[in-house]
Amino acid sequence: MSKERERRIRARKIVAYLKKAYPKPKSELKYRTPFQFLVAVVMSAQCTDKAVNRVTATLFKKYKKPSRFADAQPRAFERELSSIPFFRNKAKHIIAAAKIVSHKYNDRLPRTAKDLQRLPGVGYKTAHVVLGELYDIWEGIPTDTHVKRFAYRFDLSDHRDLKKISHDLERIIPKKNWKYVNNGLIRYGRYVCPARPHDCLAHPLTKLWSPAVKRWHKA
Known part of the structure; x- marks a missing residue:
């Protein structure tokens, strides 16, 4: 199986979890206009x-x-x-x-x-x-530090540049699911799997791909 195909399968499983865990992903920034x-x-x-x-x-x-x-x-x-x-x-x-x-x-x-x-x-x-x-217009997948970290942890991109990571994710994730990636991974990164080294073997996404345990991102 090609690396691209493996990444698509892995991304599909990750997005399926994010859709279930965060079905209506919204920013935590406060605003009125x-x-x-x-x-x-x-x-x-x-x-x-x-x-x-x-x-x-x-x-x-x-x-x-x-x-x-x-x-x-x-x-x-x-x-x-x-x-x-x-x-x-x-x-x-x-x-x-x-x-x-x-x-x-x-x-x-x-x-x-x-x-x-x-x-x-x-x-x-x-x-x-x-x-x-x-x-609710999704012309692309925004990549911040959380998305960058998990793109590396789950081997979804070979790049470190945020825009290039976005394009890699856009290529392997169907457009209908782009809305779940950024805010979903932000919440997961904040409340489930923080950036500091820790034992995350039991975390939901890690169970989908265990090699992620050893892939600690170095920005």
Whole structure:
């Protein structure tokens, strides 16, 4: 059996578990408007959702529409984001993206990955997370640190680059199941199989492919 075929079979079993365990996968980031969710996803890069939610609990009371973010004073906005990593760059990108969405799209988020990725601070992962969460549109599989880790653990990709991992997963997983991968593996990684070395032989996904026990990912 070819390596590609083995990966497809393994991926099918993993997705079957994720569909059963997390039938309606949603982000744990808190938001009330579409642009707020985009902001939260941008903020979440190399930062926990809990830390982002602590900041946005106050931030999103003040900023709701893109036009409101666009009018933010850069230094003051930086201070509001200062408890998260890379807050200066994130603040700059959020304000710049808000100006584009406000002026070009009349305060409405574009609904294609191509258009979203034209916004400052929005890459492949962020664009597809936003489309999936807000509109249930799955043009791709977003890969974050959790997805990257399990793609390695279960030998689903030979790459370390996030976008290349996404494309590998998109090739071996039917499009109808793309929606279960990112949020499902995020929850599994947070609450069942964390990144630190531990005994995970009894974990549900490990039972599907025992060699994963010894494949600890090194980023």
